[in-house]
Amino acid sequence: MPSPKPEWIRAKLKPFSTQFRSTSRVVNTSGVATVCEEAHCPNIGECWSAGTATFMIMGETCTRGCKFCAVKSSKNPSPLDPSEPLRLARAIKKLGLTYVVLTSIDRDDLEDQGAKHFAESIKLIREFNPNTRIEVLTPDFQGIVTLILTVANAMPDVFGHNLETVRRLTPKVRDRRATYDQSLKVLHLVKQTYPNMITKSGLMVGLGETKEELVEAMEDLRAINVDILTIGQYLQPSQQHFPLKKYYTPYEFKELQQIGEQMGFKKVFAGPLVRSSYRAAEVFIEGLFKTNSSSGEDS
Numbered sequence: 001m002p003s004p005k006p007e008w009i010r011a012k013l014k015p016f017s018t019q020f021r022s023t024s025r026v027v028n029t030s031g032v033a034t035v036c037e038e039a040h041c042p043n044i045g046e047c048w049s050a051g052t053a054t055f056m057i058m059g060e061t062c063t064r065g066c067k068f069c070a071v072k073s074s075k076n077p078s079p080l081d082p083s084e085p086l087r088l089a090r091a092i093k094k095l096g097l098t099y100v101v102l103t104s105i106d107r108d109d110l111e112d113q114g115a116k117h118f119a120e121s122i123k124l125i126r127e128f129n130p131n132t133r134i135e136v137l138t139p140d141f142q143g144i145v146t147l148i149l150t151v152a153n154a155m156p157d158v159f160g161h162n163l164e165t166v167r168r169l170t171p172k173v174r175d176r177r178a179t180y181d182q183s184l185k186v187l188h189l190v191k192q193t194y195p196n197m198i199t200k201s202g203l204m205v206g207l208g209e210t211k212e213e214l215v216e217a218m219e220d221l222r223a224i225n226v227d228i229l230t231i232g233q234y235l236q237p238s239q240q241h242f243p244l245k246k247y248y249t250p251y252e253f254k255e256l257q258q259i260g261e262q263m264g265f266k267k268v269f270a271g272p273l274v275r276s277s278y279r280a281a282e283v284f285i286e287g288l289f290k291t292n293s294s295s296g297e298d299s
Contacts, residue, residue, distance in 0.1 A: 062105035
């Protein structure tokens, strides 16, 4: 395991702001969960201080056991809480958010794998927060078309699903039920069904992949017209998780960003501490919405 962490991989902690405390209070008293906490995100201080958060629905225990992830895993998580979508919508209203990211663990134990719960959450967030943009980061729903479209038909502003890693490493890094081609299928189906819906995916680096493999993964995403790509450094949660092979330098991230932009991604956000939803609204999503609006497209 590479050690010690280079300076550029260290999150720069700032004193907790009034906004951070306010966000924390609303999150903790509303009974909603955030991936910021569950996945040990290094950017929690920055994002919560800005009054933004990525909400995790359908419980805090995943049915899959990906080797890179710090989220708890079980074959039989607790039943879904039918009141969660309403509590979430009200919490977002309290926070006054204009942009939210909604993600979840995998729920292979459920007949619809939680697709209707996702759709209901989007519906109620819109009902309580009509001016709020909604980004979703979904599971693969085992590639089942009707379930993927149940979420897409609820019309989130951005539909995200992470490829996570390169083709060769997928069986080693991800749960056996998650395949490389299945993830591509999710994103392709959404883009085919709703050509103007913004699609987004993410890759981790430092797992032992080669530059050529990364470029191939990026090309596969562009081949199905994925709009936005995030690339971030993998940080091994514990000694029991998949081993970290390499820390990428800021120069290497910049190079990957340039390669992606040359391929035609509308935006590539690459950096050591970049995560799927890091500064989503502030950094690039709002700019895409403005572009689509000015060109007369329906985003």
